[in-house]
Amino acid sequence: MSERDLRPGGREQWASKIGFMLAAMGSAVGLGNIWRFSYVAGENGGAAFLLLYIAIIILIGVPIMLAEFSIGRKSQSDAVGSFQKLAPGKPWVTAGFLGVASAFIILSFYGVVAGWTLKYFVSYLTGGLWSEPADGYEAFFGGFIGSSVEPVIWQFLFMALTVGVVLMGIKKGIEKANVILMPTLAILLIIMSVYSLTLGGAQEGLAFLFAPDWSVLAEPSIYLAALGQAFFSLSLGMGALITYGSYLSSKERLPGATAGIASLDTVFAIVAGVMIFPAVFAFGIDPSSGAGLVFIVLPGIFDQITGGMLVGIAFFFLLAAAGLSSAISLLEVAVAYFMRKFSWTRKKTALFIGGLIFLLGIPSSLSMGVMADVTFFGLVFMDGMEYLSDLFLPLGGLIIALFVGWGWKKAESLEASDFGSSGIGAFWLFLLRFVAPVAILLVFLAQIGLLDW
Ligand code: PFF
Ligand code: NA
Numbered sequence: 348m349s350e351r352d353l354r355p356g357g358r359e360q361w362a363s364k365i366g367f368m369l370a371a372m373g374s375a376v377g378l379g380n381i382w383r384f385s386y387v388a389g390e391n392g393g394a395a396f397l398l399l400y401i402a403i404i405i406l407i408g409v410p411i412m413l414a415e416f417s418i419g420r421k422s423q424s425d426a427v428g429s430f431q432k433l434a435p436g437k438p439w440v441t442a443g444f445l446g447v448a449s450a451f452i453i454l455s456f457y458g459v460v461a462g463w464t465l466k467y468f469v470s471y472l473t474g475g476l477w478s479e480p481a482d483g484y485e486a487f488f489g490g491f492i493g494s495s496v497e498p499v500i501w502q503f504l505f506m507a508l509t510v511g512v513v514l515m516g517i518k519k520g521i522e523k524a525n526v527i528l529m530p531t532l533a534i535l536l537i538i539m540s541v542y543s544l545t546l547g548g549a550q551e552g553l554a555f556l557f558a559p560d561w562s563v564l565a566e567p568s569i570y571l572a573a574l575g576q577a578f579f580s581l582s583l584g585m586g587a588l589i590t591y592g593s594y595l596s597s598k599e600r601l602p603g604a605t606a607g608i609a610s611l612d613t614v615f616a617i618v619a620g621v622m623i624f625p626a627v628f629a630f631g632i633d634p635s636s637g638a639g640l641v642f643i644v645l646p647g648i649f650d651q652i653t654g655g656m657l658v659g660i661a662f663f664f665l666l667a668a669a670g671l672s673s674a675i676s677l678l679e680v681a682v683a684y685f686m687r688k689f690s691w692t693r694k695k696t697a698l699f700i701g702g703l704i705f706l707l708g709i710p711s712s713l714s715m716g717v718m719a720d721v722t723f724f725g726l727v728f729m730d731g732m733e734y735l736s737d738l739f740l741p742l743g744g745l746i747i748a749l750f751v752g753w754g755w756k757k758a759e760s761l762e763a764s765d766f767g768s769s770g771i772g773a774f775w776l777f778l779l780r781f782v783a784p785v786a787i788l789l790v791f792l793a794q795i796g797l798l799d800w
Contacts, residue, residue: 376612377672379616384619392560396572397620408563409605413775424593430750449584451703461674471656476649505674510702511680513693533610540618540779546626549629555627567793567794578741580612601764626644632644719753751779
């Protein structure tokens with residue numbers, strides 16, 4: 348038995364600092380960096396969106412990420428329990444409940460998209476995508492996601508994998524796989540970017556991603572899109588990083604870990620952009636064509652590479668694996684909470700909650716097919732769920748920022764974050780107290796049309 352089993356309450360701990368870093372990076376790096384970043388950046392004009400996104404990461408994302416780790420490590424509890432322990436009877440715990448709700452919402456559609464990556468992986472494995480389908484890749488994708496049964500089966504398979512890892516426990520399940528898979532994905536992304544740049548769309552693609560057309564900033568919805576995507580990609584605002592921080596002992600240095608995780612996640616997104624957009628222009632695809640973007644563009648790239656089906660096999664395997672390490676952290680938020688709350692076993696909780704989330708995801712899966720007419724906020728079900736996550740994550744982040752910035756004493760916050768009395772700690776608190784909350788509120792106001800410019 349390891350030391351963690353001797354701890355009061357028997358909560359688990361990461362085996363090592365590197366284990367925590369890899370798991371947190373595994374949570375951050377996922378479908379958000381490749382699938383979601385490229386389609387949201389594509390829909391919002393490219394370079395200006397990217398700059399806005401990076402500014403939000405630095406001024407809002409990084410400080411709140413450090414706040415989540417500080418809360419989790421200090422409380423040694425889950426997303427809800429943390430607030431109940433650190434501020435009993437206070438309303439801050441709303442952030443915890445929002446977080447558990449966000450876990451259900453996000454994982455419900457995340458499982459659907461991850462299921463698509465599994466389908467593509469298997470299609471590359473078995474030859475189904477070795478050559479361009481008769482009607483092209485776009486029709487192939489559209490036909491697949493528009494059908495009723497098959498996508499749900501892939502979603503089920505992916506959710507079963509996620510539940511399997513979570514019920515095996517933190518250390519054994521999550522820590523190990525990331526060590527090999529993440530660096531491999533990084534290498535493959537870089538190779539594919541280089542390849543994509545040779546396809547003839549390099550100039551247009553790079554200009555789209557890096558030469559800002561500022562006029563898109565006049566569109567109010569770009570701000571919520573960038574804010575929501577930043578939180579989504581960093582796994583922020585829903586207690587996932589509180590939960591992961593709670594498995595951490597007090598030996599680590601949190602600011603350095605935070606900077607490393609946020610940078611890595613952002614670099615992954617940018618490299619993914621360099622991979623996607625040159626190919627988008629080379630193939631004459633509209634960058635704003637939506638959630639199917641990578642599933643249409645990537646096969647086109649593999650088609651151009653000699654032996655591309657091998658690259659396709661490797662790529663979709665790694666993408667599904669990156670999705671898995673993120674999905675695990677989503678499920679863990681809900682599982683950690685319900686386990687403690689109802690004193691259920693990890694196994695029972697993971698199976699039950701994972702099953703519920705699978706069911707909740709079915710309407711998303713069907714929303715490109717038989718349920719295409721069912722809408723809320725004027726959006727099909729899956730887009731509606733994504734919209735909710737764009738709202739819930741920043742709202743949770745807002746409460747977390749206010750809690751650490753105002754709810755804790757200054758000295759307490761600085762100690763919990765490992766900043767001590769350094770000047771940069773004071774700057775961090777300034778960002779949490781003023782900059783992040785005001786910026787998030789302004790984005791919400793812009794979204795509901797109350798800001799006019
Ligand atoms: N950060 C993940 C990604 O970029 O794919 C998605 C995610 C994981 C969001 C965990 C939120 C979360 F709590
Ligand atoms: Na991410």
